[in-house]
Amino acid sequence: MHVDFFDKDGMPYRLIHNNEALTLEEILKLNDIPISSVEVSEAENGAYRTRLLYNTIFKSFKSIPVERVPSKAGDSPIYYTKQFIGFDESGALKRFLFDMDRDGFGDYIQSTFSDYTLKxxxxxxxxxxxxxxxxxxxxxxxxxxxxxxxxxxxxxxxxxxxxxxxxxxxxxxxxxxxxxxxxxxxxxxxxxxxxxxxxxxxxxxxxxxxxxxxxxxxxxxxxxxxxxxxxxxxxxxxxxxxxxxxxxxxxxxxxxxxxxxxxxxxxxxxxxxxxxxxxxxxxxxxxxxxxxxxxxxxxxxxxxxxxxxxxxxxxxxxxxxxxxxxxxxxxxxxxxxxxxxxxxxxxxxxxxxxxxxSSLEFAVCSNCGGRYISVEDTETNMCAACSTLKETDLI
Ligand SMILES: [Zn+2]
Missing domain, CATH: 3.40.50.620 (HUPs)
Structure with missing residues (x-):
């Protein structure tokens, strides 16, 4: 399948993996484009003509600059790459990739766990x-x-x-x-x-x-x-x-x-x-x-x-x-x-x-004695679990 792709204003946009062996769905997926965001019509030459319903997405997503942060040890193999999209100092989006070797990853996990627990x-x-x-x-x-x-x-x-x-x-x-x-x-x-x-x-x-x-x-x-x-x-x-x-x-x-x-x-x-x-x-x-x-x-x-x-x-x-x-x-x-x-x-x-x-109110379940967030319109005085057990005749 070949897909001709245009943005909302009709400007052509080049897709990757745009070839006969793939279906329309596969080509869009490989380009990170949700099917729900495009209008599809079949063109005369048999190729699909697709048009984005929005102009605000994807083009910028694809171009988020990558910043690689290498593992601390020089030439040991990469064991894990932590990835996240965040803002740099100027407020621009960046895709950060932290490459870690085995030791670096072990340290990272232990410090992430203890920092979180303490903080x-x-x-x-x-x-x-x-x-x-x-x-x-x-x-x-x-x-x-x-x-x-x-x-x-x-x-x-x-x-x-x-x-x-x-x-x-x-x-x-x-x-x-x-x-x-x-x-x-x-x-x-x-x-x-x-x-x-x-x-x-x-x-x-x-x-x-x-x-x-x-x-x-x-x-x-x-x-x-x-x-x-x-x-x-x-x-x-x-x-x-x-x-x-x-x-x-x-x-x-x-x-x-x-x-x-x-x-x-x-x-x-x-x-x-x-x-x-x-x-x-x-x-x-x-x-x-x-x-x-x-x-x-x-x-x-x-x-x-x-x-x-x-x-x-x-x-x-x-x-x-x-x-x-x-x-x-x-x-x-x-x-x-x-x-x-x-x-x-x-x-x-x-x-x-x-x-x-401050607005959370807890009620005490009449069956198990557990506390649950009380909702005004509940008819029973039981927690959701005990209500389910009651309705299935198990208590
Ligand atoms: Zn209960």
Whole structure:
């Protein structure tokens, strides 16, 4: 296919990869042009004639000047390139590329993690932290980073795994991981979860029923809430002042997008409180890709928990939420088009949270005792998760 491309005023614009072997969609995609931004008509010679509907985009996007910042070590190979679009001193857009070798990247990840943790007061002197440890890559990375970061103030920490809810039955591996880093660890059994939520059936049966019910789109958020609520109960029992969880940077992007799409109030970004419980999320400092590259570097023998077990099918269908998946897809495309957009989104979300904090009102759930942001028109006195469990006849 050949594509004749014009801007809104009819000025021709040269496209790359404009050849017969590719479709119109492919050619536009290779040129970073969304199909929704062009008008397409078939010209007489068989080529497509396409016209931009706006003049304000793309031409400038393609010409954002690149500034490469080389790795500190002279001739060692590049391990990772951090990219972001930002403003230079004159206010002009620039695409910054930071090339890092292995050592440089390891230092970068550790300092990014500790700078973020300190700057946002996530870990403070004298803290007693309860760490929700699932044994997956996020919490394992965080365990490694906490132990390899020198600059954090003195704090106490204990790891807790919420039985079946974290999706991991490999208890020995989890205990070993914590023991290796000298961290105290405890499992929360199914019985405690059943009691806390007044479940009619066992935990596994509850999850399976939820996934098969018409409320399956809410299964993930319901289970997440149950997991978090168990951590809250443990926090109170143990007299800890903070709950820490390993959520990576994409979670923050998804939360920003979810906020934009719903307008629902947000209780915090990297640090959040419901008046009773304070949560901290230091791993929001790292994108998933950076986390994975760091694992390969710092924990070369690490393997994610064995996925060949009986809970596979359940986990798969659990995470198969269309709406949630769509938001994550959008986040991925945003990062591709605008590397560094996460920084802007995080600052923006923090301002939104700061402005709305005083108007946040929390109610206490009559079933689980957890606190939730109360919305005026709710009919029940239960949190969203317990309402879902009630509607599916599981409590
Ligand atoms: Zn509840």
């Amino acid at each position: 946002k007061n996530l870990v403070e002197k004298g803290d007693s932290i309860l760490f929700g440890f699932s044994g997956g890559t996020d919490s394992t990375t965080m365990l490694n980073l906490l132990k390899s970061t020198q600059h954090l103030p003195d704090y106490d920490i204990k790891a807790v795994t919420v039985g079946n809810l974290g999706g991991t039955p490999d208890k020995a591996k989890i205990s070993d991981a914590c023991a290796k880093y000298g961290m105290e660890h405890e499992f929360i059994g199914d019985n405690e979860i059943i009691t806390a939520f007044n479940l009619k059936y066992g935990v596994t049966q509850t999850i399976d029923s939820l996934v098969r019910s018409e409320k399956r789109e809410f299964a993930v958020t319901t289970l997440q809430h149950m997991l978090v609520r168990m951590l809250e109960i443990k926090r109170e029992e143990g007299g800890h002042n903070k709950i820490m969880m390993g959520l990576e940077r994409e979670t923050m992007i998804n939360a920003a997008l979810a906020y934009m799409l719903s307008g629902e109030q947000v209780a915090g970004v990297s640090r959040k409180t419901d008046g009773e419980n304070t949560y901290i999320f230091p791993l929001l400092s790292l994108l998933k890709k950076e986390e994975q590259a760091y694992i390969r570097l710092a924990m070369p023998t690490y393997r994610d928990l064995d996925v060949n077990n009986a809970t596979d099918a359940r986990r798969y269908s659990l995470y198969e939420s269309g709406y949630r998946g769509l938001i994550m897809l959008l986040a991925g495309h945003l990062l591709d088009v605008f590397p560094g957009i996460d920084i802007y989104l995080e600052n923006s979300l923090e301002k939104i949270v700061a402005r709305s904090r």
